[in-house]
Amino acid sequence: MPPANRHEPKRAKSSHSDYSVTEFLAEFPDDAACLEHLWRTRYSPDGEHAHCPRCDGEKVFKRYATKQGRQSWTCTACGLHVHPTAGTIFAKSSTSLKLWFHAMYLMTSTRCGISAKQLERELGVHYKTAWRMFNKIRTELMKDDALPLKGNVEIDETGVHGRPRGPKMTKKEAAQWRERQVSVLGMVERGGRVKLRVIESRRGEPLSGAVRANVNPDAIMFTDDWGAYKPLAREYAGHNVINHSAGVYVWGDIHTNTIEGFFGNLKTGMRGAYKAVSQKWLQSYLDEYAWRYNHRTYGPRAMFHALLDEAAR
């Protein structure tokens, strides 16, 4: 279990209401129920009528199993088959829908996330299968929405280390370890969404380019007095600077406490749920963490269904 986190932002009451595994399994007891859900969500709200592209009109569809055991719905007027998983992350997967749904349930039912190793244990699948599902869900369903942040936006950067190899590092090893430190830029709307980006450098274009790409020019920026933010000031509606280098952390509503608190949680989460996050997967880890934060007011059931809706798009 990840350590309890005292920096955790206050959550909406609804998020404490439980969505137990029993309730989840009652809703999705088998592959057929999962498929039916995709069919209704993607094609047929009443489960029977859908738009047939070949007939170019609304027709009655009947469920039908192919010889390979693959389920599809067939247009009763022209015989066209519709596969509810087409174009989703479940298409062409040999893993059952029930396991996919269960993996999504597990990934949304813990506060700090779950590792592929934990999925392997909970689902009773091979590690490779667990990792593939985990990675697909994370990179395809929890990816950033690409909508720029607006309003009052706090921006800050932090260094993320890989795990040191052991407690007794030589000076050289310690230096190499510091060199591998990666900078992460965090941008958060006060009371709203967060975006995280791995950046090559905390200076110049890598930093300012990431801000421009993720924060709307109408926004009011809140940053510390790090020089790399200064050139951005004239491109934004406002820029409030808190003078950290002079030891000032809050001046009225000028502070970067939201993003700093977020970074604190992020680092605790990284220590808890994952043994180490390699650089290769860091951005997708950050996206998953941001996704969770951006759905923080959802209860567990709503969070699972938000992920499911993303999968059913």
Ligand SMILES: [Zn+2]
């Ligand atoms: Zn038809």
